[in-house]
Amino acid sequence: MRAWTQKHRQWLESIQLEEAAQQVVVSEYIHAVDEAKSRIERFEQEIAVYVETFADQGVIKALQALRGVELIAAATLVAELGDITRFETAKQLMSYAGVVPSEYSSGAKERRGSITKSGNAHVRRLIVQSAWNYRHSPRVGIELKKRQEGLSQEIKAISWKAQMRLNRKYRRMLGRAKTKQVVVVPVARELLGFIWAIAREVAEESEKRKVA
Numbered sequence: 001m002r003a004w005t006q007k008h009r010q011w012l013e014s015i016q017l018e019e020a021a022q023q024v025v026v027s028e029y030i031h032a033v034d035e036a037k038s039r040i041e042r043f044e045q046e047i048a049v050y051v052e053t054f055a056d057q058g059v060i061k062a063l064q065a066l067r068g069v070e071l072i073a074a075a076t077l078v079a080e081l082g083d084i085t086r087f088e089t090a091k092q093l094m095s096y097a098g099v100v101p102s103e104y105s106s107g108a109k110e111r112r113g114s115i116t117k118s119g120n121a122h123v124r125r126l127i128v129q130s131a132w133n134y135r136h137s138p139r140v141g142i143e144l145k146k147r148q149e150g151l152s153q154e155i156k157a158i159s160w161k162a163q164m165r166l167n168r169k170y171r172r173m174l175g176r177a178k179t180k181q182v183v184v185v186p187v188a189r190e191l192l193g194f195i196w197a198i199a200r201e202v203a204e205e206s207e208k209r210k211v212a
Contacts, residue, residue: 004033044072051075059084062202063195064147065159068133073126077195080123084199093196097123099189124188127195131188135170135180138163154201162194 004012012030017023048071051057056078063074078084087093094100098119138160140148148156166187173183 047072047075054078056083058206059199059202062151062155062198065144065151065155065198066130066191066194067144067159067163068130068191069195070147073130076126077123080120080126084196085203087196090193090196094189094192096120097127097192099124099127099185099192127192128184128188131166131184131191134163134166134187134191135184136167138167152201152205154205155198158194158197158201162191166190166194 012026015026017026051060051071054060054075060071060074060078063069063077064071069077081093081096084093087096091100096119098121140160148159169190170183170187173186174180
């Protein structure tokens with residue numbers, strides 16, 4: 001379901017039903033949506049304040065350089081994964097999230113099946129949701145550019161590489177007559193690789209500052 005646009009909202013408010021009771025119901029539904037939106041905004045503001053005091057705020061800030069990874073997604077990833085650099089390789093992180101293909105062996109033959117789904121389900125859902133953003137052509141829009149302010153060129157380069165590689169992967173796999181739901185999973189898997197790379201870069205930059 002797509003997000004409501006302002007035009008859609010205006011259309012909802014213009015609806016006039018014959019029965020007064022029905023009109024009240026429509027108005028109540030619209031009011032409920034407004035209340036839910038306000039509640040989400042309050043939660044997001046509280047999280048933003050909390051992140052400023054968080055030990056890993058540098059990683060949270062840096063992860064937002066990636067398309068599809070805004071404040072809530074970045075904060076959730078760090079909260080769920082902890083120190084991302086504890087994973088020695090990107091593949092270990094992918095395995096932890098349960099987005100690596102399952103393998104079956106029979107004698108000398110090996111074949112791969114669907115993803116294992118044996119890891120952190122919360123991270124898996126979040127990363128798949130973020131991966132949908134890479135179906136769009138690579139670009140650095142106003143919001144993404146704002147999130148990247150103050151970050152190093154190395155982190156921005158990783159972000160751009162992610163856009164180029166993941167969009168290309170999405171289009172290539174879609175061209176093989178695979179469904180969008182199937183394509184987005186390997187895109188999400190590789191997105192975790194870029195998340196791992198950014199976390200490692202933040203750690204290295206921190207070490208360099210300490211030495212300096």
